[in-house]
Amino acid sequence: MPSDVIRGALIKRLRVSSAIADEDIREIEALPISVRHYPAETAVVRDGERATDCCLIADGFCARSKTIANGKRQILSLHIPGEIPDLMSLFLHVMDHDLSTLTAATLGLISHETLQKLHRRRPVVAEMFWRDTLIDSAMFREWIVNVGQRPAPARLAHVMIELRERLKIIGRVDGASFEMPLTQEQIGEALGITAVHANRVIRQLREEGIVELHRGRVTVLDERKLSELADFDGRYLHQSPTL
Amino acid sequence: MPSDVIRGALIKRLRVSSAIADEDIREIEALPISVRHYPAETAVVRDGERATDCCLIADGFCARSKTIANGKRQILSLHIPGEIPDLMSLFLHVMDHDLSTLTAATLGLISHETLQKLHRRRPVVAEMFWRDTLIDSAMFREWIVNVGQRPAPARLAHVMIELRERLKIIGRVDGASFEMPLTQEQIGEALGITAVHANRVIRQLREEGIVELHRGRVTVLDERKLSELADFDGRYLHQSPTL
DNA sequence: CCCCGGTTCCAACAAAAGTTAAGGACGCCG
DNA sequence: CGGCGTCCTTAACTTTTGTTGGAACCGGGG
Known part of the structure; x- marks a missing residue:
């Protein structure tokens, strides 16, 4: 390289x-x-x-x-x-x-x-x-805040959107989908829940037509629902050099 | 001043x-x-x-x-x-x-x-x-880690010990007791639990003879039990300038 | 090609934590 | 001194999450 x-x-x-x-x-x-x-x-x-x-x-x-x-x-x-x-x-x-x-x-x-x-x-x-x-x-x-205050589905949604925003900067978001190469075990460890519960939550988001998560790749099905669920405000990423 | x-x-x-x-x-x-x-x-x-x-x-x-x-x-x-x-x-x-x-x-x-x-x-x-x-x-x-992985009683114990370690540096620990001026509502907000549950946890630690919490002041009753519960390792405070 | 290990998925049950509601203690202020 | 507001306390009930155990799936290596 x-x-x-x-x-x-x-x-x-x-x-x-x-x-x-x-x-x-x-x-x-x-x-x-x-x-x-x-x-x-x-x-x-x-x-x-x-x-x-x-x-x-x-x-x-x-x-x-x-x-x-x-x-x-x-x-x-x-x-x-x-x-x-x-x-x-x-x-x-x-x-x-x-x-x-x-x-x-x-x-x-x-x-x-x-x-x-x-x-x-x-x-x-x-x-x-x-x-x-x-x-x-x-x-x-x-x-x-994510781990302390949000219900599990919102936690997952939030982590997904944060990751997507950061991937955007380096040009790694492909339309409605992007990489998130974690096993369900690891998603659980990130969200402070068990792998079993992570599975439940992933299923729930799929069944509600919000996101699809397959083989370490996220596909957003309903942007509106996702961002509402995630309660995401990117200000904390401080991406504006002028401010 | x-x-x-x-x-x-x-x-x-x-x-x-x-x-x-x-x-x-x-x-x-x-x-x-x-x-x-x-x-x-x-x-x-x-x-x-x-x-x-x-x-x-x-x-x-x-x-x-x-x-x-x-x-x-x-x-x-x-x-x-x-x-x-x-x-x-x-x-x-x-x-x-x-x-x-x-x-x-x-x-x-x-x-x-x-x-x-x-x-x-x-x-x-x-x-x-x-x-x-x-x-x-x-x-x-x-x-x-505290909010994501520890059960509520351990969370409380951990926050208490961290606070005590920091108060020690500025000479603000008086024997077995030190200030922790939070309402139960605020303790809940710190631990990622509700005030009602915070109350349950505080009572539990009192009943087990571990710590007494009264009027914003913590009194440690059983140091052994407390530190075992808290699973505290102060390395993350990085208090050694030589390292 | 098939077996193996790791994942994913799921259901049943248990435990932890949230919700609601209400009484009691305590300090402050009129 | 009495009333009011804040905090603390507790109980009963609900919801969320954890636990256990097992089946289905999938990819890679023998």
């Missing part, structure tokens, strides 16, 4: 959330990145580990999660190409959660050292990355 | 999470802060508003929350003296949630402009504040 393809999605994404100068883009394009391939369902960094690199997703889907004493797992966020899910490890060196692949994935590793140097050289880029971690944080806040 | 008292808790807190030079402390002590008093249960900044200052809690308790379309509210975090709950507004100018007081509170307002200038002058301080927002983010992750 050529270097510009790897960085393309990142720059596309940064442009949406921050104003960014050409000079800074060149700096980012010059960043030394080492590429690694991971199979599906593999740990990239584990809870408790000490990270020395951040990873930029070049291709594939990832998820962050935490596992508690009784063995239950909670998925905290989903990640798509162009994102750096463990940017936080730059300053929080020991991981407090897992980062793993959902699908087979290509990741670009950027060393902490490289990033620190870039920040010293270009404080504006540092601010941009800071802003990126703050958006990450805003997404966690919305995730708390 | 004298200026050094206002800044004291902040510096105490920053020392715990980051290594910090005397020179930088002096910079922070020189920050122009305007002090305001708020009654209990008052909005400080509202969802959708555009912030121009960050507020340092000098005294009192605050909470951040989001309210969804059906009127339900989710509390996202609790905040104590020494914290800057809306530091994120520095780069995410329009608020995606509410910040309000729980008790009567004294807040020190620091303008965004002042902070930006300080960051340009002392990048190390910027990194320290960045790290602070990342710890904030780590706390949201744990809150997701």
Whole structure:
């Protein structure tokens, strides 16, 4: 995979959330990145580990999660190409959660050292990355609301729409359908419900003609009903650099 | 309230999470802060508003929350003296949630402009504040797990222990007891359950001789049982500057 | 081609949490 | 001191979600 393809999605994404100068883009394009391939369902960094690199997703889907004493797992966020899910490890060196692949994935590793140097050289880029971690944080806040206050069908609808909005930015939504490569077990872990209940909810949305979910692909059947159910307000994604 | 008292808790807190030079402390002590008093249960900044200052809690308790379309509210975090709950507004100018007081509170307002200038002058301080927002983010992750995976009694126990650990840093734990000035309604909103169920859970913990909760004050009766129930691992608070 | 493991799907029952309703405690204010 | 409002408390009932267990489906590897 050529270097510009790897960085393309990142720059596309940064442009949406921050104003960014050409000079800074060149700096980012010059960043030394080492590429690694991971199979599906593999740990990239584990809870408790000490990270020395951040990873930029070049291709594939990832998820962050935490596992508690009784063995239950909670998925905290989903990640798509162009994102750096463990940017936080730059300053929080020991991981407090897992980062793993959902699908087979290509990741670009950027060393902490490289990033620190870039920040010293270009404080504006540092601010941009800071802003990126703050958006990450805003997404966690919305995730708390989702899991804490919405009934299960609304939770699923909300996660779907959030994912779609983010996929749109990198041009990965194909009409009424987009990828969401989670098993029902994982959907349950994301929504804070069991896999059995996740299945019930998926069936319900299908029977009501709202969305179809098949083989890791979502097809929206009734946009109106879906967005009403999801109660989605994308402001928390902070996609307007001017504001 | 004298200026050094206002800044004291902040510096105490920053020392715990980051290594910090005397020179930088002096910079922070020189920050122009305007002090305001708020009654209990008052909005400080509202969802959708555009912030121009960050507020340092000098005294009192605050909470951040989001309210969804059906009127339900989710509390996202609790905040104590020494914290800057809306530091994120520095780069995410329009608020995606509410910040309000729980008790009567004294807040020190620091303008965004002042902070930006300080960051340009002392990048190390910027990194320290960045790290602070990342710890904030780590706390949201744990809150997701709490609301998503733990049964209600464990949720309550976990929130209590987290609050206690943070109060310890600023010397606000008095033996087996500490402040937690939430109504049962608010406890429900924090845990993602109804007030009625919150009451059930509180009663249960009292009947089992684990904790007593009375008038906004928690008294731990059985430390062993409490920490077993809470499944608490404080690593996510990232309180070790060396790591 | 068929078997195997992982998923999906489903039903019956159990447990947890939400809803509604109403009485009691407590502090504040007139 | 009495009344009012907020919070706390509890019970009875409903709904949602979890649990258990099992069948059908599907894709990949032998």
